[in-house]
Amino acid sequence: MTRATVCILGGTGFVGRHLAARLAQREFNVTVLTRSCARHRELLVLPSVALVETDVHDAASLRREFAGCDGVINLVGILNERGHRGKGFRQVHVELARKVVDACRANGVPRLLHMSALNADETGPSHYLRTKGEAAALALAADDLQVTVFEPSVIFGPGDSFINRFAALLRRLPAVFPLACPQARFAPVYVGDVAEALVRSWDMRASFGRRYRLCGPRTYTLRELVKYTAGVMRLRRAILGLPAWAGWLQALCMEWLPGKPFSLDNYHSLSVDSVCGSDGLAAFNITPLALEAVVPGYLGTPVRGPN
């Protein structure tokens, strides 16, 4: 059997590193496009994974890199933009998704897996969710391609930026932890399950033209997740749930800090619960792993590479 060749955008990120490792194990030839090879050398240890430095926003570069590929996986996404007006979100989510579709068509690449997010919707409450929604709709509208869209809740696992971020903040803040949107609900899903769903969908005809919501087995409020994280790290912290106005103010202030640890756009995204109505993992015969089975294994020991 000939090995399929897949090109991944955003393959150097948290999900991408796990996915590239799995694809390499399953006999795929993988090309990961990146803005900087130097920052992601760890991926080069994986057999049959090539790292190519390119400008993914340049349509001609995309067309060149997609030549000869059997499929493309677009994982590029940002939680925050540099400015404050939604232009960055539009460029990275919507315009890039359009260029990816065009470059697939130009090269006759049949298969496209597109990573979106739960609640992504053109009428959503934040720039993040609206532009993710627009990008997913645009990808699915390309019915001359075999497109599958994935909509995960928050994703956990070694190297995540959700549980690990709260862990870092909990370590830094003594005694009291002020928490915006404490009642926001999530169904965290394991990165290995997300990667496995993408791999299994690859040649599953029933997944063409469809979107799948991906959630873990349990729903938690944000307060419960932070409390759980503190518990795993054996830190005694009082979690102070902020009322809506104070959460909004916290987001407003924090979006001007270096690295934007929290922003008004994040705050608006949290106004809708990130939980699934349907079990997308079941369609791929995957039984989701629980947070409690994985988090204690990596919390406090940051892992960069794939598992």
Ligand SMILES: NC(=O)c1ccc[n+]([C@@H]2O[C@H](COP(=O)([O-])OP(=O)(O)OC[C@H]3O[C@@H](n4cnc5c(N)ncnc54)[C@H](OP(=O)(O)O)[C@@H]3O)[C@@H](O)[C@H]2O)c1
């Ligand atoms: N993590 C979660 O909890 C979660 C939940 C729901 C949905 N998602 C979606 O899943 C996808 C992957 O998430 P992730 O957590 O793996 O993200 P990540 O770790 O931040 O990685 C995203 C990758 O995208 C590339 N990228 C970032 N900004 C870019 C830009 N301005 N232009 C071009 N490329 C850019 C980067 O690659 P280079 O630096 O190599 O260029 C980066 O490695 C995203 O679409 C995200 O929205 C994630």
